[in-house]
Amino acid sequence: MAPAPAAAAATFQPVTLPALDYPYDALEPHIDARTMEIHHQKHHQAYVDGLNKALAGRADLPAASLDGLLGAVATVPEEVRTALRNHGGGHFNHSMFWSQMAKAPRPAPSGALEEAMRRDFGGFKPFQEKFTDAAMKRFGSGWSWLALAGGRLVVFSTANQDNPLMGEAAAGWAGTPLLGLDVWEHAYYLKYQNRRAEYVAAWWNVVNWEEVVHRHEAALTAGR
Numbered sequence: 774m775a776p777a778p779a780a781a782a783a784t785f786q787p788v789t790l791p792a793l794d795y796p797y798d799a800l801e802p803h804i805d806a807r808t809m810e811i812h813h814q815k816h817h818q819a820y821v822d823g824l825n826k827a828l829a830g831r832a833d834l835p836a837a838s839l840d841g842l843l844g845a846v847a848t849v850p851e852e853v854r855t856a857l858r859n860h861g862g863g864h865f866n867h868s869m870f871w872s873q874m875a876k877a878p879r880p881a882p883s884g885a886l887e888e889a890m891r892r893d894f895g896g897f898k899p900f901q902e903k904f905t906d907a908a909m910k911r912f913g914s915g916w917s918w919l920a921l922a923g924g925r926l927v928v929f930s931t932a933n934q935d936n937p938l939m940g941e942a943a944a945g946w947a948g949t950p951l952l953g954l955d956v957w958e959h960a961y962y963l964k965y966q967n968r969r970a971e972y973v974a975a976w977w978n979v980v981n982w983e984e985v986v987h988r989h990e991a992a993l994t995a996g997r
Contacts, residue, residue: 783837785828790814790821791868799876803975805964813871816959820863820934827856839865843938862934866916870955875981882982886951886989893926901977903928904954908973914957919985921992922948930956949997951988952980 793813798806828834831853835845839861842849849857881897882890894900900919908917911930920927920937929946931937940947954976961972 783834783841784830784832785834785837785839785842787825787829788821788839788864790818791871793871795876800874800979803978804874804961808959808961808963811963812960813867817864817867820860820867823856823860824864827853827860840938843936846939858939859934862936862939865938866934866936866953866955869950869953873952873981873984874976874979875984876979878979878981879983882986882989884986884990885993886982886986889926889989894928900926900928904952905973908954908956909970911956917954917956918946918950919952920948920950921989921997924993924997926951949988949992949995951992952985 790813793809796806797809797813800809824839831850833850834842835848836842842857843861843865846854846857881887887897890897890900894903904917904919907928907930911917911932913932915930915932916934916936917930918928918937920929922937922942927945927948929937931940931946935946936953937946937948937950954973956969956973958967961969965972965975
């Protein structure tokens, strides 16, 4: 019997900085315009540049898409693995972050996501408290997440630019990311200085629940 053909190598396609769907001052007074501008143009751009530089021309990757690479980070060639975690995670996380904020959004989710929060957390308010607690207890830089894992909603935090796609179910941090909050100091220091709690409380006022609901519906459809 002839051996099975080897899987074709994947080539990563360069990424670009996504444009925001709103002006930098749209989230005032909760998130100030100058922070948004620096966060988007400087920090996010650095992740884009770092990712493209690290993966340029490589044809030995386990996947071509960024989502696929992050989910297979353990099998990525070792010499680019750290760059993928840091820069690839940074690009993915921030692209998601921008889309999940809006000016004057609805105050809470609806539909299947609201029902799932009631089932898995006891309601929207208990979910908020759990998510906020994860954000506040993350030592140093990182993210707080709402994710879907095995059909259930879970909340946890990750360090640096790690996200649920890279996670390990046995360690309690894996799944399809639905909502992420950046708690790196560069996300809030100009306005809130060291007052992370004030930043987190203010951020709830700009969460784009329509986008989060959409992500939840898509994840359910995909059987996540």
